[in-house]
Every structure is written in structure tokens, then in C-alpha cells.
Amino acid sequence: MKAVKFEKYGGLEVLQLEEVAKPVAAKGQALVKVKAAGINPGEASIREGRLDKQFPTTFPSGEGSDLAGVIEAVGPEVSGFKVGDEIIGFSNNRASHAEYVLVDAENMILRPANVSWEVGGALFVAGTTAWASVKAVNVKAGDTVVVSGAAGGVGSIAAQLANALGATVIGLAGADNQEWLKSHGIIPITYGDGMADRIKAASNGKIDAFMDTYGHGYVDLALSLGIPKDKINTIIDFEAVAKHGVKSEGSAKAASAAVLSELAALIASGKLDIPIAKTFPLSQVREAYAELEKRHTRGKIVLIP
Incomplete structure (x- = not known):
């Protein structure tokens, strides 16, 4: 599978799309095929080394927290989710900018039918x-x-x-x-x-x-x-x-499935609008962050694996 990686702090040039082994779901986890993954300014700051004291990095590093996708496999002791479920969730392991990602079951919710992949994938952070x-x-x-x-x-x-x-x-x-x-x-x-x-x-x-x-x-x-x-x-x-x-x-302060569920329900009911400024294929991750750095987009920028 393909995943975004970087092996040292730096600008956009350090971001690489690499071939890596597909992970295997362990206890309490699901393997999710990513349909959409948002990008965020904090990720750029981490990659540039400006938040090294708060969020130290081990290289090579992946990136990304936001995601929406389809469960491909579940590990032991996962309840409430099954293969084929469409979910919105988040990764605490800087790993969602990839074709597949492991997600702790406690960090995901079922995707409401009228919340788009792009919106769901951009929601968490x-x-x-x-x-x-x-x-x-x-x-x-x-x-x-x-x-x-x-x-x-x-x-x-x-x-x-x-x-x-x-x-x-x-x-x-x-x-x-x-x-x-x-x-x-x-x-x-x-x-x-x-x-x-x-x-x-x-x-x-x-x-x-x-x-x-x-x-x-x-x-x-x-x-x-x-x-x-x-x-x-x-x-x-x-x-x-x-x-x-x-x-x-x-x-x-709000990193929980409960808050994610509350926000998704507001979107599904039409009470919250998440504008999607642009989408980019995973292979154009550098271009996506270049657009983000302009700081003039309305709403969210999303990667589509």
C-alpha cells in the first residue's frame, strides 16, 4: 500500500509517497481502507520541526489524523463494528495519509449516510x-x-x-x-x-x-x-x-468519538456546514499542503487515496 512519509524535518520537499506493508489489525483495532483524509496546519508545523518539543517525531514518520473509510478487517475484541462498515474516525499515530490505516475502535463512529466522504474525512481535527x-x-x-x-x-x-x-x-x-x-x-x-x-x-x-x-x-x-x-x-x-x-x-480537549458523533449528527441534520475547499489525490500531497499554506482557503483541504 502507499503512504505519505518523511525522513527528516523540512519543507514540502521532504514529503514522499512510499510503498509500505499493509498493517494488520491487533486487539481493539480495525483496518480501514481510507476514502478521504483531511490535512491540517499543525501537521505542516510538525513536519517542519516547529513543534518538536510538544510533539517529538521518530523518523521515518507518517502523518495525518483525520479519516473516513471502509472497514476491511477487525482485530480481536472489537464490538459494534464489522467488515464493510463505513466509518469516520481518527488516528493518534500520524498515519491517516495512506491507502489503509489502523484505527482503534474507540476512535471511530459509523458514517451517517448523508455525510460525504470528504466532509467525514476532514472532520476530526x-x-x-x-x-x-x-x-x-x-x-x-x-x-x-x-x-x-x-x-x-x-x-x-x-x-x-x-x-x-x-x-x-x-x-x-x-x-x-x-x-x-x-x-x-x-x-x-x-x-x-x-x-x-x-x-x-x-x-x-x-x-x-x-x-x-x-x-x-x-x-x-x-x-x-x-x-x-x-x-x-x-x-x-x-x-x-x-x-x-x-x-x-x-x-x-475534545478528541473523542462522542464529540465526533455530535459533530457528524449536526452535519447530517443540516445544522453544520463543513466547506471543502479542494481535494487532491494522495500523490499530490505536496500540492495540497502548498495550497494550505496560502491560508486563504474556505474550509478544508482533503486527500483522496
Whole structure:
């Protein structure tokens, strides 16, 4: 089978599609034929060595957490799943960017029929990160919440989840994404000069929380707007976390099949939209990450083995 590997830290050039042995399901595991696997900025940071202290790497390394696929085999002591089941899940072993992956039974759910392979395969990291971010700032009905990168993979989900809880959501995004935000019940604000004034005008001076999914100074903006530190969550600006003591809760706080099931149910019922920006074959993994690094895609980028 083919799998994405890299043997040293570096840029896109270190990513290779290699032929490796198909794994065998052990106790509590299923072997899944991958139909779709999302990519995420954190994976690029790990591959570049920028997160070596937090997430050390043993080489050669695979990559990828998100996945959706079909169970090809099950190991001993797996209940609730069988060969042929269509599932959404995640791998904690940096292994989903491959034709086949081993998945712990506790880390997968049955795929709802009206959740596409691409959406299911892109759901785990972005969905659980957004879910954790909303919980971190304790969004409730009547709140006014600002989301940076509100049309991105995580931001688009966080904004919709906050809106579904009854909050007024102000989404910061580029001009090309204003209509999409508006169509999803989010107040669109373009970033750039005068942004703070536009946020104040849209919020009528009342801002309860800020979810930063982009970095680049948005925590400082949130503090300048008078938002308390415990109502600011960033998933990317760890320097600001160390400097200001704001929150930094992400997917690790919500990495469970229960949360995955909740998100999938929202998608299946039409209450949550996961935009798919582009899909790439596994052989074009470098091109996929090059597109991701532009940081201007709406929603998720997905690999199709």
C-alpha cells in the first residue's frame, strides 16, 4: 500500500509517497481502507520541526489524523463494528495519509449516510478543535463572540457552533468570504485597517468572547477590545498564551468519538456546514499542503487515496 512519509524535518520537499506493508489489525483495532483524509496546519508545523518539543517525531514518520473509510478487517475484541462498515474516525499515530490505516475502535463512529466522504474525512481535527474552543470561552445564548479566520477550516466550524448556541457571531475574514459568512448567520467583517472600529460598531460595544484561529496579533486585538483573558482562546498563538495567560484549548480537549458523533449528527441534520475547499489525490500531497499554506482557503483541504 502507499503512504505519505518523511525522513527528516523540512519543507514540502521532504514529503514522499512510499510503498509500505499493509498493517494488520491487533486487539481493539480495525483496518480501514481510507476514502478521504483531511490535512491540517499543525501537521505542516510538525513536519517542519516547529513543534518538536510538544510533539517529538521518530523518523521515518507518517502523518495525518483525520479519516473516513471502509472497514476491511477487525482485530480481536472489537464490538459494534464489522467488515464493510463505513466509518469516520481518527488516528493518534500520524498515519491517516495512506491507502489503509489502523484505527482503534474507540476512535471511530459509523458514517451517517448523508455525510460525504470528504466532509467525514476532514472532520476530526478541525471539528474537535472548534468544539473545544467554543467550550473554552463558554459561549452561551445572548453572547457576542468574535472569530478570527472565520472562513477557515476551524474558524468556519467554531463560528457556526457558537451561532447555533444562540450567540451573535462576528466573523473576521477576507472580502471573498463575506457572503458565505452572511449566509450562515454570521456578521462578516473584513480584516485590515480599521478592523477594531468595525468590530465595535457591529457589536454595539458588547463583546463577550474571542476565538482566534489565525494568530498574527489577534489576541492583542481581543485584549484591546476589553475582553477578559479567560474569554479569549487561541489555537495557534502560543507566544500570546505565554505572554498574556489567555486560553489555548484545542482538539486534545475534545478528541473523542462522542464529540465526533455530535459533530457528524449536526452535519447530517443540516445544522453544520463543513466547506471543502479542494481535494487532491494522495500523490499530490505536496500540492495540497502548498495550497494550505496560502491560508486563504474556505474550509478544508482533503486527500483522496
